[in-house]
Amino acid sequence: MSYHDIDKEIAHLELVFGKISTNDRIPLTYWRNRLAMFPKTLLMPSQRARLARLEAALRSLEQSARALETEPPMRATGTQR
Structure with missing residues (x-):
């Protein structure tokens, strides 16, 4: 894979x-x-920095997904159980 x-x-x-x-059809594991x-x-320093920002964004999404999994379900009235 070339630099470009x-x-x-x-x-x-x-x-x-x-x-x-976190609601997309493509799972976060794919990303x-x-x-x-x-x-x-083979990465240039600027590419490493850009990938680090992407990894941080993905970690944030993964943490949000885990938090959603542990929340109690909502009632029909919109309140948590």
Whole structure:
């Protein structure tokens, strides 16, 4: 993967990460795997920094998903049980 290919892929993920949520059909594990595919040793410092921001955003989404899983279900009236 060339420097330019990596840059394009990171740019694509930056765009997508601005739109994904915990409710999407594509699971967050898919995005985690996409981030893991980058050859860390071949990255430029600016690319590493951009990937670090993406990983932080994904961690935040993953934490939100875990928090939603532990919340009690809502009643029909909109209050928690």
